[in-house]
Amino acid sequence: MRKIKLVAMDVDGTLIGKNKILTRRTKDTLTAAAAQNIHLVVASGRALQAVPEELIQIPGMEYVITSNGSSVFRLSDRKRIYGRDMTPEQIEKLLEFYEDYDCPMEAFICGVPYTSKTYFDHPENFGAGPLSVNYVRTTRHPVPDMRNFVKRHENEIEGINFIIHDMELKASMRRQLETFEGLYVTSSVPRYIEISHGSVCKRSALLWLAEELNIPQQQIAAFGDGENDLEMIQYAGFGVAMGNAVELLKQASDFIAPPCEEDGVACVLEQFF
Template sequence: MSEKIRLAAMDIDGTLLGKNKKLTDYTIEVLDRAAAAGIHIVIASGRALQAIPETLCRVEGIEYVITSNGSSVFSLKNQERIFEKDMTSEQIMMILDFYRNYECPMEIFIKGIPYTSEEYFRFPERFGAFGSAAEYVKTTRNPVKDIRAFAMEHKDEIEGINFIMNHMELKTEMREKLEAMGGIYVTSSVPRYIEISHGDVCKYAALKWLANELNICPEEIIAFGDGENDLEMIQYAGIGVAMENGIDRVKKAADRIAPSCDENGVARVLEEFL
């Protein structure tokens, strides 16, 4: 491995995983080889810890997982939350007050566990989640009867909130209002989501914290991503890599473009440094 690269950070959906949501043997082999060469392998996802694919958690070379768009960093070996930046109770109250005017599903993340309403959990197709997306909801979310009351009860320990959108016009309206509130981080990893965290949170901030803990400078980091929530991380890394299937904004900010997630793009670029 190049002496410059000491840490490789990578998104999951649309980056490590393609349309079939499976990690290929080739990618696992390259990640293990990189780790054996002394590179810290870090997953950086909008997912909560409980929603990280089991196949990824079993890859021996992966040490750390940045979750909930940077609200948490977990040591994968012992499942310990080593960095946390939850939303404040005031932010939660502000968002719940805003949410009174809308009927879209809501998800909340608490200590790595994602919760959502029973209706969305049972019938995700009603809200635009079909096929693998519907399966993802049913296998990773924990249903509660009254998600608003549940959020109120846990307002002091929420990592982040997702709103699930089935109509893009409504998403635009809600996002503009949320961003106008200030003090919160608003992003979108996939078109159906509005993702909200503390204003000091993003993948870049969590990655910077972890790099400082490991005494690694930005020039020694390579980062891979495809979506809006990967932008700051791509800009921070010494080598920012956007996937061919990524959005234009991320590709313009990147130092180079990798083959698509369906072509083992992460592994093919990372292997160049081996």
């Protein structure tokens, strides 16, 4: 039996399905894993304040990797113990790029997500379904002028998101952004382009945390479903793609779990204890 000392898990599409519900089976399995002295780590593209509290409150949940690897928070005191923010120069270049577009923008600052007021007021106008509308309204802080807000906070930004409902426009914007030096560009859900410092991803934050905890790569399991989980899945000694994962993640994984909607994480972890 493979020995696992740390489990890193994405949130959306991995621990929580389309209904935004964390199931009792998953909660119980994670609690049981922690009781076996397995370190539990959430690894999300979300900002800390947007990570479900019921997930954070699971007994034994210790750390949260947020903003696609830009930060690591210790849950016992909600302290940011690792961080790599974007540089003012990167922010200036993104704002210059953004002048040509009218899509909503989000910024994550020390665990808090801010978004364009137009998006906060009417997420449905930008492709959000009913559950996503509720998610936006309960996790985001609306800002009337995101350009000026981001400029004022250019020294403390973990990541920037652009929200684009038009997939052709999104593809065009992403192609341009990927030519910018020093940026990490990814997408966890179809409507989002997520941007952070080029030195970070979920893998880099997980590697840092594993070294801090003195846990070898071979004893790490990681679960994910999206493009932004790729580097983490490739790094982990046991990389698991959900049954609902994108194809490139399945190809890179060591194992394919049942889909999120079928408690895939729990199904796999139950085999370890």
